[in-house]
Amino acid sequence: xxxxxxxxxxxxxxxxxxxxxxxxxxxKMEGAAIGxxxxxxxxxxxxxxxDVEAAxxxxxxxxxxxxxxxxxxxxxxxxxxFPASFLKNRDGTPRVDGDRALLTVDYVRYVGEPVAFxxxxxxxxxxxxxxxxxxxxxxxxxxxxxxEALDPGAPLVWPQAPxxxxxxxxxxxxxxxxxxxxxxxxxxxxDLVNNRVVVNSMEPRxxxxxxxxxTGQYELYATSQGSHPIADTIAKRILRxxxxxxxxxxxxxxxxxxxxxxxxxxxPLVLIASEKFGMPVKWMSExxxxxxxxxxxxxxxxxxxxxxxxxGRILGYRIKTDFNLGAYGLGFGPGIQSVVPMFVxxxxxxxxxxxxxxxxxxxxxxxxxxxxxxxxxxxxxxxERIMDxxxxxxGLSQDEIRLRNFIQSHEMPFRSYxxxxxxxxxxxRNLHDCLRQADWAGFPARRAEAxxxxxxxxxxxxxxxxxxxxxxxAVVISFTPAGRVEVGVGTSAHGQGHETxxxxxxxxxxxxxxxxxxxxxxxxxxxxxxxxxxGSRSLWNSGNGILKAADAVIDKxxxxxxxxxxxxxxAITFEEGAFRVHGTNQFLPLLEVAEAARAGSKLPPELKARxxxxxxxxxxxxxxxxxxxxxxxxxxxxxxxxxxxxxVISYDVVDxxxxxxxxLIVAGQVxxxxxxxxxxxxxENCLYEPGTAQLLSGSFMDYTMPRADDLPSFGFTxxxxxxxxxxxxxxxxxxxxxxxxxxxxxxxxxxxxWDKGVREVDMxxxxxxxxxxxxxxxxxxxx
Amino acid sequence: MIDTVTVMFSVxxxxxxxxxxxxxxxxxxxREHLGLTGTHIGCDTSQCGACVVHLDGRSVKSCTMLAVQxxxxxxxxxxxxxxxxxxxxxxxxxxxxxxxxxGFCTPGMIMSAVDFAQGNPSPTPHEVREWLEGxxxxxxxxxxxxxxxxxxxxxxxxx
Numbered sequence: 002x003x004x005x006x007x008x009x010x011x012x013x014x015x016x017x018x019x020x021x022x023x024x025x026x027x028x029k030m031e032g033a034a035i036g037x038x039x040x041x042x043x044x045x046x047x048x049x050x051x052d053v054e055a056a057x058x059x060x061x062x063x064x065x066x067x068x069x070x071x072x073x074x075x076x077x078x079x080x081x082x083f084p085a086s087f088l089k090n091r092d093g094t095p096r097v098d099g100d101r102a103l104l105t106v107d108y109v110r111y112v113g114e115p116v117a118f119x120x121x122x123x124x125x126x127x128x129x130x131x132x133x134x135x136x137x138x139x140x141x142x143x144x145x146x147x148x149e150a151l152d153p154g155a156p157l158v159w160p161q162a163p164x165x166x167x168x169x170x171x172x173x174x175x176x177x178x179x180x181x182x183x184x185x186x187x188x189x190x191x192d193l194v195n196n197r198v199v200v201n202s203m204e205p206r207x208x209x210x211x212x213x214x215x216t217g218q219y220e221l222y223a224t225s226q227g228s229h230p231i232a233d234t235i236a237k238r239i240l241r242x243x244x245x246x247x248x249x250x251x252x253x254x255x256x257x258x259x260x261x262x263x264x265x266x267x268x269p270l271v272l273i274a275s276e277k278f279g280m281p282v283k284w285m286s287e288x289x290x291x292x293x294x295x296x297x298x299x300x301x302x303x304x305x306x307x308x309x310x311x312x313g314r315i316l317g318y319r320i321k322t323d324f325n326l327g328a329y330g331l332g333f334g335p336g337i338q339s340v341v342p343m344f345v346x347x348x349x350x351x352x353x354x355x356x357x358x359x360x361x362x363x364x365x366x367x368x369x370x371x372x373x374x375x376x377x378x379x380x381x382x383x384x385e386r387i388m389d390x391x392x393x394x395x396g397l398s399q400d401e402i403r404l405r406n407f408i409q410s411h412e413m414p415f416r417s418y419x420x421x422x423x424x425x426x427x428x429x430r431n432l433h434d435c436l437r438q439a440d441w442a443g444f445p446a447r448r449a450e451a452x453x454x455x456x457x458x459x460x461x462x463x464x465x466x467x468x469x470x471x472x473x474x475a476v477v478i479s480f481t482p483a484g485r486v487e488v489g490v491g492t493s494a495h496g497q498g499h500e501t502x503x504x505x506x507x508x509x510x511x512x513x514x515x516x517x518x519x520x521x522x523x524x525x526x527x528x529x530x531x532x533x534x535x536g537s538r539s540l541w542n543s544g545n546g547i548l549k550a551a552d553a554v555i556d557k558x559x560x561x562x563x564x565x566x567x568x569x570x571x572a573i574t575f576e577e578g579a580f581r582v583h584g585t586n587q588f589l590p591l592l593e594v595a596e597a598a599r600a601g602s603k604l605p606p607e608l609k610a611r612x613x614x615x616x617x618x619x620x621x622x623x624x625x626x627x628x629x630x631x632x633x634x635x636x637x638x639x640x641x642x643x644x645x646x647x648x649v650i651s652y653d654v655v656d657x658x659x660x661x662x663x664x665l666i667v668a669g670q671v672x673x674x675x676x677x678x679x680x681x682x683x684x685e686n687c688l689y690e691p692g693t694a695q696l697l698s699g700s701f702m703d704y705t706m707p708r709a710d711d712l713p714s715f716g717f718t719x720x721x722x723x724x725x726x727x728x729x730x731x732x733x734x735x736x737x738x739x740x741x742x743x744x745x746x747x748x749x750x751x752x753x754x755w756d757k758g759v760r761e762v763d764m765x766x767x768x769x770x771x772x773x774x775x776x777x778x779x780x781x782x783x784x
Numbered sequence: 785m786i787d788t789v790t791v792m793f794s795v796x797x798x799x800x801x802x803x804x805x806x807x808x809x810x811x812x813x814x815r816e817h818l819g820l821t822g823t824h825i826g827c828d829t830s831q832c833g834a835c836v837v838h839l840d841g842r843s844v845k846s847c848t849m850l851a852v853q854x855x856x857x858x859x860x861x862x863x864x865x866x867x868x869x870x871x872x873x874x875x876x877x878x879x880x881x882x883x884x885x886x887g888f889c890t891p892g893m894i895m896s897a898v899d900f901a902q903g904n905p906s907p908t909p910h911e912v913r914e915w916l917e918g919x920x921x922x923x924x925x926x927x928x929x930x931x932x933x934x935x936x937x938x939x940x941x942x943x
Contacts, residue, residue, distance in 0.1 A: 020822015
């Protein structure tokens with residue numbers, strides 16, 4: 002039996018459980034200095050002057066870098082990942098991203114924007130010196146909230162973006178959608194806030210840079226989800242150097258969740274500082290600093306309308322969303338609510354027509370970029386909340402309204418109105434399985450029992466779908482003289498266990514020992530090019546790429562084995578890790594053939610010349626074809642009406658991820674994803690103060706991270722409905738938990754409060770907000 | 785010149801003596817002076833628990849005390865708990881139950897769990913969750929951490 006589909010324990014655990022992991026902050030270099038970013042205390046201000054003279058001579062200070070100096074040196078700026086031509090306004094005009102220098106020169110546009118970079122012998126010395134930098138700010142009016150920014154007459158974050166609109170985008174057919182609403186038997190309307198969250202990977206961001214003045218080489222250790230995109234950005238866009246002069250290394254990374262996809266200012270800054278001051282320079286974010294300077298997630302307001310016929314079947318779907326972009330359109334920011342989720346706005350339903358109008362709004366807040374799911378949890382949240390409400394309004398059960406509208410498995414591949422081609426899936430089966438798993442039918446008895454204890458019990462159901470795949474990350478399989486198999490990949494794990502899962506594929510495919518395989522990742526020079534790890538598609542990229550590269554190894558190996566065993570190639574078969582001569586007992590193990598091919602001395606000259614790199618082979622999975630992870634979530638919870646506290650009692654998931662390579666790791670991904678969804682729905686909230694755009698939730702004291710006693714254990718099962726568009730048959734599992742969780746929890750909260758007269762609930766339903774909501778409902782009922 | 789004071793204590797069974805700035809946190813001392821980088825820094829408000837070590841066998845957040853406060857006591861870090869060749873039962877339980885993903889919170893989780901399990905050979909999931917309130921994990925949703933601690937506690941009781 003092969004290793005694929007087995008719950009293999011993780012190879013990488015050995016170093017992490019014994020304290021031998023090596024994260025950026027653990028990298029030591031002789032004579033290294035510490036960098037510290039002085040950040041703006043104002044949300045919006047004009048910088049009149051910056052005086053660094055006193056700070057320069059403070060004890061332990063090596064030097065200070067300012068934005069003016071970088072401009073003079075021709076250092077480039079940060080920017081968005083989407084070309085202007087790819088993502089533009091619905092009227093064809095270009096969107097506005099703003100212009101983000103590494104260190105701002107003239108204006109600060111959010112609290113935490115870096116103004117100067119201090120380099121000193123110690124962190125304390127750098128902080129002490131930073132306090133002596135005199136920045137003369139002329140404070141300007143600021144907007145931090147979407148509504149403030151959209152208010153007529155609101156101060157503008159960018160003069161070239163009137164009304165603070167950075168992007169005005171739409172998908173679908175507005176007229177056809179309006180026509181569908183005209184003939185609707187029922188229309189459900191909902192207004193929803195998707196609260197702003199802070200990513201909070203447990204390892205904050207960090208960077209360690211060196212510059213070798215003899216060779217002119219830059220080297221950067223960074224907390225990233227992929228070294229190559231960061232290397233490309235820094236080399237081409239910021240330092241403007243030939244790419245081969247920069248090596249970016251991603252060591253162990255303590256979680257990413259989308260945050261660590263992007264290039265942040267501090268990464269090139271440590272390289273610039275190292276070159277300027279002649280020593281390695283390290284910068285590590287502190288947690289409070291992370292709250293101010295990390296890109297945030299979500300933060301949107303939507304009005305959605307769904308038109309139904311008399312039978313509860315969807316006729317049309319209309320959405321208007323405004324999302325908070327922050328002060329700059331950076332990285333994937335402008336695309337998160339527009340192009341990223343555009344193929345799943347209709348969920349798992351037959352939605353004949355859609356019009357989805359999305360505006361990105363500038364505010365004086367830190368930029369908003371990718372957070373686990375990146376747009377797809379938001380899309381799932383809107384449609385699963387409105388379906389829940391529609392069921393209540395039309396008197397249908399939560400499962401019935403979905404069953405009436407599901408895309409059926411016999412209709413697949415199904416081309417949806419929004420342009421997605423859903424290759425496979427069985428939504429009905431997953432729904433039924435999840436209802437059974439959660440004992441949906443037994444709920445009334447549990448609710449009655451809870452009522453006796455004075456608790457309000459609710460249940461919520463959500464059926465999510467997301468779209469993944471895409472990008473092309475290369476794989477290289479190579480054989481070392483020491484008999485090891487190196488697998489270079491362009492993806493970059495930061496908790497996903499790729500050292501284990503990828504090795505399982507190689508071991509099965511090539512029949513080499515599992516423990517002879519080394520994964521080479523996160524290195525812009527040593528690993529092949531790739532877009533890194535994000536968007537639940539590393540197995541799609543690297544896993545399918547490994548199959549290709551392994552096939553190439555076997556093809557070359559067959560040729561070499563034929564020569565070594567003096568037979569024809571077509572007499573050779575490859576089985577269980579060895580090349581065998583058909584009909585004989587002659588065979589050669591792959592690793593022996595690889596070594597012979599590498600050494601070359603026993604090969605015919607023509608073959609030796611052709612296989613210059615022995616059996617080493619590369620492969621890239623580039624085939625078109627999206628994947629659609631999907632599944633059913635059911636949440637059951639209890640609310641204490643006296644305190645407002647919400648306790649999640651049980652949480653069930655039935656997923657379809659296609660082929661499941663390692664059930665243990667997949668379950669872990671779902672658990673963690675669900676926890677982030679529950680966290681957003683019940684606990685987490687990033688707040689900027691109205692009027693000043695000051696960050697109010699700036700530490701773990703003010704921002705509620707989900708803790709062990711906030712969460713239940715999870716019931717997780719899956720149906721393996723193979724994806725038909727990639728050889729492994731996988732669909733991707735990394736973000737799925739987060740995509741489904743928030744609507745399931747919020748539907749349960751509404752269910753628990755419905756009989757008390759509550760009709761609207763918005764995230765996060767903290768104890769305070771639940772209590773206030775109940776008080777308001779009671780007051781209304783009393784009138 | 786910054787004044788220093790001399791501290792003497794044992795770390796993972798080895799005697800350590802060093803001159804430190806009085807304001808040096810224990811976690812900084814372990815990481816920067818001794819190179820014991822298994823103890824992590826995940827926040828600056830003593831919330832996350834990535835820095836948990838043992839002081840005379842009891843778990844403490846090493847970001848919440850000064851190095852000088854450990855004077856004369858025995859400090860155990862994750863590096864002193866077990867080795868890759870000879871894992872502590874709690875370390876083995878985290879591997880067996882997939883109790884970690886990125887690994888950043890893991891040393892603190894394990895050190896905290898060992899202290900808990902010393903007095904609780906067969907804890908309930910609820911007791912584990914209550915105890916771990918001071919350790920934040922962003923990856924696992926705690927499900928497998930709770931399973932790990934339950935299994936680790938049982939294994940410690942048998943060992």
